[in-house]
Amino acid sequence: MNCLEFRREKLAEPRHSSAAARAHAQECPQCAVFSRSVDESEAELLRAMTVSVPEGLADRVLLRSGRANFPAWRGWALAASVVLGVGLASIFFGAPPSDAYARLAVTHVIDEPESFTTEYHSDAHSVAVALRSVGASVRTPLGKVRYVKLCPWENGTAAWHLVFETPQGLATLIVVADERVRSKSDTFVDGWSAGVRPVRRGFYAVVTSSPAMTGQVDEILRARINWDA
Numbered sequence: 570m571n572c573l574e575f576r577r578e579k580l581a582e583p584r585h586s587s588a589a590a591r592a593h594a595q596e597c598p599q600c601a602v603f604s605r606s607v608d609e610s611e612a613e614l615l616r617a618m619t620v621s622v623p624e625g626l627a628d629r630v631l632l633r634s635g636r637a638n639f640p641a642w643r644g645w646a647l648a649a650s651v652v653l654g655v656g657l658a659s660i661f662f663g664a665p666p667s668d669a670y671a672r673l674a675v676t677h678v679i680d681e682p683e684s685f686t687t688e689y690h691s692d693a694h695s696v697a698v699a700l701r702s703v704g705a706s707v708r709t710p711l712g713k714v715r716y717v718k719l720c721p722w723e724n725g726t727a728a729w730h731l732v733f734e735t736p737q738g739l740a741t742l743i744v745v746a747d748e749r750v751r752s753k754s755d756t757f758v759d760g761w762s763a764g765v766r767p768v769r770r771g772f773y774a775v776v777t778s779s780p781a782m783t784g785q786v787d788e789i790l791r792a793r794i795n796w797d798a
């Protein structure tokens with residue numbers, strides 16, 4: 570079993586792993602980390618769906634207001650509407666939009682609102698591991714990093730998801746290894762700005778609340794990180 574097969578299986582069936590998958594995770598530290606990260610996300614999702622919704626409340630809310638208003642459902646609904654938006658755009662314009670990755674990055678951030686309110690693996694070592702996945706290294710520390718998590722990305726691959734403080738507010742950095750992006754692209758959708766920048770071994774995406782801030786954060790990232798280390 571190779572890494573891609575392992576990650577596909579883990580995402581398809583998070584709570585069951587085959588003998589081949591267990592054997593792979595014993596030999597492959599990256600996939601072992603990926604597996605733990607998926608387990609933690611699963612547990613969080615279960616908590617959100619069981620703890621915050623008293624019996625029958627979901628149905629009553631749905632019946633009365635015609636829409637759900639608790640976080641798990643809101644997250645899914647928002648994500649679905651953005652995915653639908655991206656899908657419709659490609660139907661209208663024939664080909665996948667050139668800002669497809671930037672839109673995916675926005676969808677990812679909207680789908681994970683806890684990334685802005687939770688401190689998670691916010692140490693320098695985690696940041697270094699995340700950047701090393703694309704062969705990058707820190708020149709000057711990024712300031713206060715609050716969140717570093719390995720997340721599921723497209724097609725069973727994984728992305729490192731970081732949130733850090735800047736003078737303009739919180740900024741998100743998504744780092745994806747081994748995925749070819751031909752040129753840089755930007756998007757502004759549903760009040761979110763995202764910029765995708767190719768690097769030698771993959772790409773990174775900056776997600777903020779405005780195109781101006783995305784530009785400023787990108788400058789910080791270029792100055793403080795050696796992307797082709």
Ligand SMILES: [Zn+2]
Pocket residue numbers: 571572573575593597599600
């Ligand atoms: Zn592996």
Ligand SMILES: [Zn+2]
Pocket residue numbers: 677681718719720730
């Ligand atoms: Zn994430």
